Amino acid sequence: MGTLLTQLPALLGVLVGTLGTILATSLADRARWRRSQSIRWDERRLDAYVEYAHAIKESHAVALRMTADHRPGSHSHPIDREDGLARLAEADARRTIVWENLLLLGDEPTVAAAAVWRDAVWQVERLARGIVDPPPDIAVMLTRVNEARDAYYRMARRSLGVRGGSVEQSSALQQRFSTDQP
Known part of the structure; x- marks a missing residue:
């Protein structure tokens, strides 16, 4: 019994060391798995x-x-x-499919910005299809599309953690459009 008592501190040390190693390895593996999952989903989110x-x-x-x-x-x-209507139908089918990926993988602000962009483009499509008459100032309609696109990219970049300043194009396009007018 005396031998066991003298060896007990060493056995406890081995036991504590083993448990510590298991715990540290488990935590490191869990952190590595989370990082790998985060990278995987960020890549898929970017693709969406x-x-x-x-x-x-x-x-x-x-x-x-059109x-x-x-x-x-x-x-x-x-x-x-006729060619334009056929192409719009094909594009609409593609957009519907990728919209589902966006809903699944996108964050809420980016999905909301995507919906605003989609609605702005729909207004131009409605004009192209002859559903609505041309507005008095079509430039306003196109500016809405460009501003909505800028907002979408701003939200997408924020969602992905992309830095590097503004990439907005709306004001440059609006300026170009106004200088092209007679």
Whole structure:
């Protein structure tokens, strides 16, 4: 019994050391797993943001081409109405699919900004489809689209932790548009 009592501190030391090693390893593995999951989801979130931007820009580009006649001084290449409607339908289907990825992976402010951008582009699409008459100042409609796009990118960059200053284009495009007018 005396031998066990003299060895007890050493056994307790080994036991505490083993438990400490297991705990430290477990915490390190958990932190490494969380980092890897965070990187994985950030990559997927980035892909969802980019795919959505491409899809909405595709719809907008087609709608701009279809409305080129309504915009004096437009640099858009006009497109045949039937071809444009077919392209809008294809773009709308793509946008609907990537919207689901955005809803799944995007944060709330970015999804809200994406919806505002989508609604602004829908107004241009409605004009392209002939659902609404051209507004007196179509530049206001296009400015809304550009401002909504800027807000989307601002929120997406914030969501992803991208730094580097403003990438807003709306004011530059508005200035270019106003100088192109006769």
